[in-house]
Amino acid sequence: MSTDTLILKDQFPGLAGGWHYLDTAATAQKPQAVIDATTAALGRDYATVHRGVYARSAEMTLAFEAARRKVAGFLGGAEDEIVFTRGATEAINLVAQTWGVTNLRRGDRVLLSTLEHHSNIVPWQLLRDRIGIEIDVCPLTADGRIDLDAAAAMLTEAHKLVALAHVSNVLGSVLDVRRAADLAHGVGALLLVDGCQAAPRLALDMAALQCDFYVFSAHKLYGPTAIGALWARKAILDAMPPWHGGGSMIDRVTFAKTTYAPAPQRFEAGTPAIVEAIALGAAIDWLQDVGLARAEAHERDLAAVLRAELRARNDVTVFGPDDALGIVSFALDGVHPHDLGTILDEEGVAIRAGHHCAQPLMDHLGVPATARASFGLYSDESDIAALLKGIERTRRIFG
Structure with a gap:
């Protein structure tokens, strides 16, 4: 976790209290400016x-x-x-x-x-x-x-x-x-x-x-x-x-x-x-002022880290290309995305769960819904760690 990222995260009042917000693709948190x-x-x-x-x-x-x-x-x-x-x-x-x-x-x-x-x-x-x-x-x-x-x-x-x-x-x-x-x-x-x-x-x-x-x-x-x-x-x-x-x-x-x-x-x-x-x-x-090149690199790097972590598991299906830009959709075997999202919320982690207003794509993927983690400029690897911890808890609950 870089000092620079921590300084940037401090500009977002909506993230006070250590909330791990991974739903930026739906709507971004707002900086104080x-x-x-x-x-x-x-x-x-x-x-x-x-x-x-x-x-x-x-x-x-x-x-x-x-x-x-x-x-x-x-x-x-x-x-x-x-x-x-x-x-x-x-x-x-x-x-x-x-x-x-x-x-x-x-x-x-x-x-x-x-x-x-x-x-x-x-x-x-x-x-x-x-x-x-x-x-x-x-x-x-x-x-x-x-x-x-x-x-x-x-x-x-x-x-x-x-x-x-x-x-x-x-x-x-x-x-x-x-x-x-x-x-x-x-x-x-x-x-x-x-x-x-x-x-x-x-x-x-x-x-x-x-x-x-x-x-x-x-x-x-x-x-x-x-x-x-x-x-x-x-x-x-x-x-x-x-x-x-x-x-x-x-x-x-x-x-x-x-x-x-x-x-x-x-x-x-x-x-x-x-x-x-x-x-x-x-x-x-x-x-x-932050820089679009920085935004692209930062979010692409975080998505790559999460994709690698999820693919290391044998109970997760990850969708989309390896160079996905700031968005990672996945499915946890035997767990509906809504159930995963509910348990993650108890852990202070916010993801999106559902069809993401893309039902024809869900049909193409052969799933009713996916879990989606999406990053912003305020995101860092602590958010990924919290997500993975919540997935582990979900796995224990559902067996």
């Missing part, structure tokens, strides 16, 4: 944005739009390519219900993969039921990666969109986004990437990745809940119609006709998540 930014924005600095003529409103507007610039810089995109949403789920639904409804027709095809989160499956099924598109599913390699060789063989000019996870929330496997983009563009399709698990761990550059849409949720990135972002190429965003109607997204309203604000504002109807956006900006500042 984000909590302080939230408190200030909700307290002494609070005002509405965009329409107030008084000084504090103007200052809050500057802070809110500064958060948008931070998101743009974090992703390597432009400020007018960033739409604030309630999270990745809403961002994907926004694309489906705006770009999808405008550009897809009956018989057009969308390619997903076996490991997708439900948030990147259900919106396309809703669109299928509405307009008659077809959904194809790319298989996985033996070690749990999206099989891009299979994707290359499956893609045709009928495919208009490829939508894939950058990092699996169950297996921790990492997608070669640039190759996926090249394959999609090769048949004239666009690429949407679910970046929820990648954004907190990998340095991102939209120009290098060459995708067309990228989404993430703030709460997995050490920020608040109820906010996330959609990045889309400016030309694509400009051509997309609005989704929700109301204040802020308009240019001029009459009973005869309404004209809309330019992107991204026309996708942000109503009073925005002001405090949450500012706190997201603080989370990005904090994470960039």
Whole structure:
């Protein structure tokens, strides 16, 4: 355990008392810097944005739009390519219900993969039921990666969109986004990437990745809940119609006709998540100060240690590739993951147990659920030791 890690862990009030939190893939704990930014924005600095003529409103507007610039810089995109949403789920639904409804027709095809989160499956099924598109599913390699060789063989000019996870929330496997983009563009399709698990761990550059849409949720990135972002190429965003109607997204309203604000504002109807956006900006500042390269190495190393420990047992099945990024899913023979999670909680260890909003992947793995340990920048080997101790206790209870 490094001194550096201990100092970092001390920045997280939610971990006081020695709690071993191994559920970061579900939601990350918040550093004090984000909590302080939230408190200030909700307290002494609070005002509405965009329409107030008084000084504090103007200052809050500057802070809110500064958060948008931070998101743009974090992703390597432009400020007018960033739409604030309630999270990745809403961002994907926004694309489906705006770009999808405008550009897809009956018989057009969308390619997903076996490991997708439900948030990147259900919106396309809703669109299928509405307009008659077809959904194809790319298989996985033996070690749990999206099989891009299979994707290359499956893609045709009928495919208009490829939508894939950058990092699996169950297996921790990492997608070669640039190759996926090249394959999609090769048949004239666009690429949407679910970046929820990648954004907190990998340095991102939209120009290098060459995708067309990228989404993430703030709460997995050490920020608040109820906010996330959609990045889309400016030309694509400009051509997309609005989704929700109301204040802020308009240019001029009459009973005869309404004209809309330019992107991204026309996708942000109503009073925005002001405090949450500012706190997201603080989370990005904090994470960039720590360093994305450090995040990736730290969490990948911890995952490798845990995988080795689990594979040394003869009663554990470990899923996913050996170079999983910060996520380890496993099954303890004869013990339902929910029972394991309950006993671990008694030991002060928090893991995830269930299907992780990836039921098709569970079917592929041949299990109803898995136990999942996932790491953050506050994690260290003491968390692994506590997990292994809890697994031993569980084994004694279940025999």
